Amino acid sequence: MTPRPVALLLPLALLAGCPAYDPMQRQPKYKSYQSSEFHADGLAMRTPPAGTVPYGSVGDPALQQGVGEDGKPLAQAPVPLNPKLLATGRKKFDIHCAVCHGMAGDGQSQVALNMSLRRPANLHLYRDVPDGYLFQVISKGFGLMPSYAGELTPEERWGVVGYVRALQLSQHASATQVPPETMQKLQGDTR
Numbered sequence: 001m002t003p004r005p006v007a008l009l010l011p012l013a014l015l016a017g018c019p020a021y022d023p024m025q026r027q028p029k030y031k032s033y034q035s036s037e038f039h040a041d042g043l044a045m046r047t048p049p050a051g052t053v054p055y056g057s058v059g060d061p062a063l064q065q066g067v068g069e070d071g072k073p074l075a076q077a078p079v080p081l082n083p084k085l086l087a088t089g090r091k092k093f094d095i096h097c098a099v100c101h102g103m104a105g106d107g108q109s110q111v112a113l114n115m116s117l118r119r120p121a122n123l124h125l126y127r128d129v130p131d132g133y134l135f136q137v138i139s140k141g142f143g144l145m146p147s148y149a150g151e152l153t154p155e156e157r158w159g160v161v162g163y164v165r166a167l168q169l170s171q172h173a174s175a176t177q178v179p180p181e182t183m184q185k186l187q188g189d190t191r
C-alpha cells in the first residue's frame with residue numbers, strides 16, 4: 001500500500017515548527033562584538049564611513065529636532081501655527097496620543113487605567129515647558145512612551161504640539177482672553 005500524501009507531510013510540518021531546523025533562526029549573521037574573517041581587521045562591527053550622520057539630524061535643527069542654535073529646546077515652534085496645521089495636529093493627536101493621554105489630554109483613558117507601572121501624563125501639567133520640549137518627547141519618546149517619529153512627520157509633530165497648547169488653553173483660560181464678540185455670544189446663550 002502506498003503511503004498517503006498526508007502521512008508524508010506530517011513529519012515535514014513538525015520539522016518546520018522546530019526551532020533547531022528553522023532557517024530563520026539558523027541564518028548566518030554576526031552578533032555584537034563577534035569576530036569576522038570577512039574583514040582584514042577581524043572585526044564584525046564596522047565604524048560608520050566618514051561623513052555619516054545620525055538619522056533625523058539632517059536639515060534644519062529647529063524644524064527637525066526642536067532645538068535652537070544653543071542646542072536647547074525652542075521656546076516657540078519654528079513653524080507658524082495656522083488653522084490648517086492645528087487641524088492636522090488635532091487629527092494626529094486624536095489618532096496617536098488620545099488613546100493613552102485621553103481626548104482632552106488629561107491622562108484619563110482606558111489604556112491609562114491599565115498602565116499601572118507609569119501612568120500616561122496629564123498634559124495640562126506641562127503648560128510651562130518649551131514647545132521644543134514637547135516636540136522632543138513626541139520625536140524621541142519618554143520613559144515608557146514610545147517615539148512617534150515613525151508615524152508623524154516633523155511638520156505633523158509641530159501640529160500636535162500646537163494642538164496640545166490648544167487643549168491646555170481650553171482648561172486654563174480667563175474670561176479676559178475671550179474675544180468680545182464671542183463673549184457676547186456666550187452670555188447670550190446663557191440667558
Ligand code: HEC
Pocket residue numbers: 093096097098099100101111115118119120121123126134137138142143144145146148160164
Ligand atoms: C502608549 C501610550 C502613550 C501614547 C500613545 C502616548 N504617550 Fe505620552 N506618555 C505615556 C506615558 C506612559 C508617559 C509617562 C512616561 C514615563 O514617565 O515613563 C508619557 C509622557 C508624556 C509626556 C510627559 C513627558 C515628561 O517630561 O514627563 C508628554 C508631553 C507626552 N507623553 C506627550 C504625548 C504626545 C503628544 C503623544 C502623541 C504623539 C503621546 N504622548 C502618546 C504614554 C503614551
